[in-house]
Amino acid sequence: xxxxxxxxxxxxxxxxxxxxxxxxxxxxxxxxxxxxxxxxxxxxxxxxxxxxxxxxxxxxxxxxxxxxxxxxxxxxxxxxxxxxxxxxxxxxxxxxxxxxxxxxxxxxxxxxxxxxxxxxxxxxxxxxxxxxxxxxxxxxxxxxxxxxxxxxxxxxxxxxxxxxxxxxxxxxxxxxxxxxxxxxxxxxxxxxxxxxxxxxxxxxxxxxxxxxxxxxxxxxxxxxxxxxxxxxxxxxxxxxxxxxxxxxxxxxxxxxxxxxxxxxxxxxxxxxxxxxxxxxxxxxxxxxxxxxxxxxxxxxxxxxxxxxxxxxxxxxxxxxxxxxxxxxxxxxxxxxxxxxxxxxxxxxxxxxxxxxxxxxxxxxxxxxxxxxxxxxxxxxxxxxxxxxxxxxxxxxxxxxxxxxxxxxxxxxxxxxxxxxxxxxxxxxxxxxxxxxxxxxxxxxxxxxxxxxxxxxxxxxxxxxxxxxxxxxxxxxxxxxxxxxxxxxxxxxxxxxxxxxxxxxxxxxxxxxxxxxxxxxxxxxxxxxxxxxxxxxxxxxxxxxxxxxxxxxxxxxxxxxxxxxxxxxxxxxxxxxxxxxxxxxxxxxxxxxxxxxxxxxxxxxxxxxxxxxxxxxxxxxxxxx
Amino acid sequence: xxxxxxxxxxxxxxxxxxxxxxxxxxxxxxxxxxxxxxxxxxxxxxxxxxxxxxxxxxxxxxxxxxxxxxxxxxxxxxxxxxxxxxxxxxxxxxxxxxxxxxxxxxxxxxxxxxxxxxxxxxxxxxxxxxxxxxxxxxxxxxxxxxxxxxxxxxxxxxxxxxxxxxxxxxxxxxxxxxxxxxxxxxxxxxxxxxxxxxxxxx
Numbered sequence: 065x066x067x068x069x070x071x072x073x074x075x076x077x078x079x080x081x082x083x084x085x086x087x088x089x090x091x092x093x094x095x096x097x098x099x100x101x102x103x104x105x106x107x108x109x110x111x112x113x114x115x116x117x118x119x120x121x122x123x124x125x126x127x128x129x130x131x132x133x134x135x136x137x138x139x140x141x142x143x144x145x146x147x148x149x150x151x152x153x154x155x156x157x158x159x160x161x162x163x164x165x166x167x168x169x170x171x172x173x174x175x176x177x178x179x180x181x182x183x184x185x186x187x188x189x190x191x192x193x194x195x196x197x198x199x200x201x202x203x204x205x206x207x208x209x210x211x212x213x214x215x216x217x218x219x220x221x222x223x224x225x226x227x228x229x230x231x232x233x234x235x236x237x238x239x240x241x242x243x244x245x246x247x248x249x250x251x252x253x254x255x256x257x258x259x260x261x262x263x264x265x266x267x268x269x270x271x272x273x274x275x276x277x278x279x280x281x282x283x284x285x286x287x288x289x290x291x292x293x294x295x296x297x298x299x300x301x302x303x304x305x306x307x308x309x310x311x312x313x314x315x316x317x318x319x320x321x322x323x324x325x326x327x328x329x330x331x332x333x334x335x336x337x338x339x340x341x342x343x344x345x346x347x348x349x350x351x352x353x354x355x356x357x358x359x360x361x362x363x364x365x366x367x368x369x370x371x372x373x374x375x376x377x378x379x380x381x382x383x384x385x386x387x388x389x390x391x392x393x394x395x396x397x398x399x400x401x402x403x404x405x406x407x408x409x410x411x412x413x414x415x416x417x418x419x420x421x422x423x424x425x426x427x428x429x430x431x432x433x434x435x436x437x438x439x440x441x442x443x444x445x446x447x448x449x450x451x452x453x454x455x456x457x458x459x460x461x462x463x464x465x466x467x468x469x470x471x472x473x474x475x476x477x478x479x480x481x482x483x484x485x486x487x488x489x490x491x492x493x494x495x496x497x498x499x500x501x502x503x504x505x506x507x508x509x510x511x512x513x514x515x516x517x518x519x520x521x522x523x524x525x526x527x528x529x530x531x532x533x534x535x536x537x538x539x540x541x542x543x544x545x546x547x548x549x550x551x552x553x554x555x556x557x558x559x560x561x562x563x564x565x566x567x568x569x570x571x572x573x574x575x576x577x578x579x580x581x582x583x584x585x586x587x588x589x590x591x592x593x594x595x596x597x598x599x600x601x602x603x604x605x606x607x608x609x610x611x612x613x614x615x616x617x618x619x620x621x622x623x624x625x626x627x628x629x630x631x632x633x634x635x636x637x638x639x640x641x642x643x644x645x646x647x648x649x650x651x652x653x654x655x656x657x658x659x660x661x662x663x664x665x666x667x668x669x670x671x672x673x674x675x676x677x678x679x680x681x682x683x684x685x686x687x688x
Numbered sequence: 689x690x691x692x693x694x695x696x697x698x699x700x701x702x703x704x705x706x707x708x709x710x711x712x713x714x715x716x717x718x719x720x721x722x723x724x725x726x727x728x729x730x731x732x733x734x735x736x737x738x739x740x741x742x743x744x745x746x747x748x749x750x751x752x753x754x755x756x757x758x759x760x761x762x763x764x765x766x767x768x769x770x771x772x773x774x775x776x777x778x779x780x781x782x783x784x785x786x787x788x789x790x791x792x793x794x795x796x797x798x799x800x801x802x803x804x805x806x807x808x809x810x811x812x813x814x815x816x817x818x819x820x821x822x823x824x825x826x827x828x829x830x831x832x833x834x835x836x837x838x839x840x841x842x843x844x845x846x847x848x849x850x851x852x853x854x855x856x857x858x859x860x861x862x863x864x865x866x867x868x869x870x871x872x873x874x875x876x877x878x879x880x881x882x883x884x885x886x887x888x889x890x
Contacts, residue, residue: 155857156735171734171764173824218768223822226815269815270837283772297765660824 066393066400069473070410072438080409082438090440092473094416095621097460102132102142111136113642129654130459131630135642138635140650143627144459145614147466154449157604162188162572162596163304165604169592170298172606173660177297178211178289179585180606183592186581188304189375191596192570198370199558200306200566202551205367205388206319207293207302208584209548213285213326214296215586216480216541219658220333221267221278224534227652228340229267229275236637236648243347250342251335254515260343263336274336281329288322291315306567316555323548328513330542334520337538341531350634355530355653357628358396360474361482362612363589364407364582365391367547369494370554377434377580380404388547389584390493390501392486393471397528399489404582405437407471411591412442413607414468417461417616423448429595429603434578444593444605445578468618469607475618477625478588478609479657480540481533488524497553498546508542511549530629530656537658574599585609587658613657629653724759726880727774727781731763731788731828738852738865741789742828745848745872752873758880767821767834774840783844785879787872788828789865794851797864801875804845806836846879848872 065074071089072080082089105112112134132142153172157165165184170177182204189195196204226232234241244261257263266274286296292315293307294300301309344351367388374383384391384404392402393410401407415422423446430445432438439445457463470476484506487493491503500507505523522539525532558564573596581592587609595603615624623631633653639645730746732739742763749760763770763786774781786804794800814837817830828849835841850872853862860866 153735153857156859168735176824177765218822222768223819269818270811279768282768286769286772297769 066403066406067410067472068395070440072409080406080437090412090442092619094619097617097621099142099460105134105141106132109134111642112141113645115645115647129626129630129650130463131647131650133635133645133647135635135639135645140631140633140635142459143623143630144463145466145616145624145626145654146457147464147614154604154606157601159600159602161599162191162594162601165592165594165601166302166304167298169606170302172608173297176211176215176585176587176660178207178293178299178302179583179590180592181299181302182208183581183583183590183606184594185302185304186375186583187579187592187594188581189579190377190581191577191579191594192304192573193375194305194568194570195373195375196306196568197563197565199311199555199564200568201368201370201373202554202558203292203307203311203566204302205370205551206548206555207289207299207307208366209544209551210285210289210292211297212480212544212586213330213541213548214282214289215658216537216544217278217281217329217333219586220337220534220537220541221274221281222269223658224652224655225267225272225275225278226269227648227655228264229269229272230261230264231268232648233264236646238638240344240347244343247343249339251339254335255332255339257336257339260339263339277329281326284322284325284329288319291318303567305570306565308567311555311564311566313559316552316559320552323545323552324513327510327542327545327549328515330538330545331510331513331515331518331520333538333541337535341535344531348636350636351531352527352529354633354636354649355533355629355656356528356632357477357625358475359394359528360396360476361394361485362407362471362476362478363389363392363482363486364404364584364591365389365402365486366483366582366584367551370551370558377405380408380582384582385490385492386494388487388493388495388499388550389483390487390490391582392482392490393476394482394485394489395472395474397524399486402486402490402492405433405435408580408582408591409433409437409439409443410471411444411607412440412470412473413444413447413605414442414470414618416468416619417463418467419452419454419462419465420467421450421452423450430578444591444607445580445595445603447605448603449605464614464616466611466614466616466624468615468624469612470618470622473618473620475615475622475625475628476612477657478612479533479536480586480588481536482588483584484522484536484540484543485524488522495547495550497550499543499550506539506543508539508546510542510546530633530652533656533658572599585660587613587660608660610657610660614659626654626657626659629657724757724777725779725781726758726783726785728758728760728785728787728876728880729763729770730761731786731826731831733826734764735857735859736789737854737856737858737860738850738862739789739791739855741850741852741861741865741868742787744861745787745869745876748869749873749876752877755881763831764826766824766826767831768818770831771835771838771840774835775838780842782842783846783880783882784841785846785848785876786828786831787848787876789850789852789855790828791852791855792849796851796853797862797868798851799868799871799875800847800849800851801879802847802849804832804847806832809833809837848875848879 071083128146130144166181169180247260266272289296301307365387369386372383372386381403488506491501493501508520576597593605613625730742732742
């Protein structure tokens with residue numbers, strides 16, 4: 065019984081059904097937000113400040129963050145995540161040929177278009193009733209592993225890394241910097257940095273050795289990606305039913321060479337982030353609270369078994385559990401399901417604190433999924449995107465273009481760590497050439513490359529916080545590369561057998577169909593839900609990892625994941641005067657999620673409703 | 689054709705070429721010597737009406753023949769990766785012409801031709817822009833600042849900018865912006881084929 069809040073029960077055969085007796089089973093009461101206490105505190109106490117923080121987007125402005133902090137007690141009293149960039153790709157997709165979804169959704173983002181292209185192709189495959197041949201599936205797996213080899217190092221060394229650099233730590237926590245200079249780095253023999261201070265210096269933005277190496281590291285997989293898939297980040301070869309390219313032994317060999325080089329980089333990175341994490345924990349155990357939030361995580365899994373994936377919704381629980389990344393939901397640290405049907409029917413999206421109108425007065429499109437399982441009126445297949453722009457931002461009412469996705473009405477979190485956590489906890493991942501899942505950990509057996517063969521083990525952490533997110537991301541680079549390597553070996557094997565077809569022919573159906581692409585981005589969970597009729601899309605809904613993580617409060621009064629993480633973050637930086645406060649602990653908390661804002665707010669259309677994004681980052685005083 | 693005045697001058701404090709702080713081996717697909725020496729690039733996201741002007745303009749430019757020394761392409765992705773691609777070209781482009789729809793509070797619908805004079809930028813601002821570009825934001829100024837920082841741009845950079853009339857989700861350019869496409873074709877051709885260093889701010 066994985067649902068505690070939705071009105072869904074299971075029969076003796078394990079089939080979900082609606083609880084009997086409720087007239088309106090998915091109805092809920094909206095809980096109003098009471099800010100009177102916060103407003104009073106801000107008014108009366110000089111040490112309680114409204115601060116507006118720009119953790120990602122100071123310049124163009126797509127994510128802003130508002131917080132009320134008590135500088136004496138060193139606490140965050142209130143937090144609001146604001147997505148202020150919006151476009152309208154879902155609306156653009158309506159009425160178009162379904163195959164356009166791959167190309168249009170890929171353009172949502174400037175760095176991770178390929179994951180959207182593949183998620184769209186999976187949704188189309190389900191709707192069309194097709195699946196790629198094994199060679200095409202294995203190549204697609206390689207593609208998306210390479211994608212993460214771009215995204216994860218970029219985040220660790222260029223985006224999050226500077227928060228742990230000498231330039232930052234020396235300024236915000238001088239005593240910590242002194243300690244770092246005197247602390248030997250345990251992984252020195254592998255990564256070459258004698259002290260923690262040496263690592264911090266190497267993380268200095270723009271000039272640090274690790275910063276530059278991280279930048280270089282993204283180039284190698286980009287080369288492999290371009291060799292196999294034509295172009296990065298908007299691949300030219302992703303089609304429903306596989307890939308449109310012909311791949312020969314030469315391309316596989318070129319890819320092999322680059323995967324090997326990337327595995328070396330991944331091995332070293334694990335030692336770096338182990339050293340950083342352990343240093344901060346030992347310096348002050350309160351860092352374990354930085355970015356802490358409940359252990360509620362979700363992932364749809366990814367990287368399909370070339371011999372199991374058939375693209376059907378009916379068989380999704382089976383092919384889902386054959387993935388290299390096992391689908392799953394973690395609630396309070398416990399795995400509650402790995403079943404893609406359960407993951408899907410537990411999804412809802414709420415807009416009470418977003419610039420959208422509810423669609424609850426529209427006729428209900430789907431009471432059940434294609435397998436007969438009950439669906440909420442707030443499920444993506446039932447969602448209608450109805451923008452409601454306003455120039456008034458209210459922390460009590462509406463304050464973001466992001467929506468509030470929930471699973472079983474719980475606040476969830478997406479990320480590389482959700483992918484590894486669900487796979488590790490499930491312990492059913494069947495591809496064990498390089499990777500083992502144990503129920504409590506994931507073992508990574510990295511082959512000899514330039515560095516010797518090494519065994520690593522990522523253990524499900526006791527603490528859940530910003531440091532663990534980053535530490536996991538370092539392991540995830542190696543995990544992704546081992547998945548790529550495993551699939552490359554499968555490709556070589558298929559090539560030997562002459563099974564080199566990369567795609568399956570199809571015709572666009574003219575009748576009514578629905579589909580969903582269960583996939584993943586570098587930042588985690590990704591779904592594309594579509595509905596089509598007469599050969600054209602009639603609804604298209606995307607939930608990205610940052611849609612989940614940056615979500616506002618929901619109608620039940622629960623804060624989103626960024627907001628929760630910031631609320632629990634102690635202010636550990638050293639400051640004497642309010643003007644010295646930089647908010648570094650809050651930055652660390654938010655950046656640990658690897659925010660990707662253009663994807664978050666892809667849903668908007670309409671005329672004359674342009675919100676002035678630059679205003680978002682000004683003082684929040686005067687906003688309700 | 690009358691061209692509106694160039695972008696109000698950003699003081700050029702960085703007269704010397706930015707040092708290449710990192711170097712990359714050329715991509716296997718990089719042009720060989722004798723390949724393109726001038727890049728015309730459209731910058732932006734797709735389907736954002738006039739904010740997508742640079743990409744729509746490049747589509748229009750690609751319908752016309754170009755001499756071998758000119759490469760026309762869409763730069764519809766993050767500035768970090770665009771910088772890597774520019775650095776991989778050997779020999780480096782001598783002139784880069786960038787086209788974009790950019791909101792700068794000027795007369796809506798007007799075209800602005802300017803020679804980019806790199807402003808002095810503090811490292812903090814470069815990193816702030818890298819944070820955004822790494823998070824998926826595509827933006828002309830990000831591209832200029834980040835690519836310049838990494839030594840990926842030549843000294844000779846020309847901007848053709850449209851001040852959007854209508855921006856936001858949508859497929860079509862505004863009628864005013866659409867009416868500017870032929871002018872952009874002329875401007876881009878003239879700037880791409882002009883002697884290096886020459887600039888026609890007329």
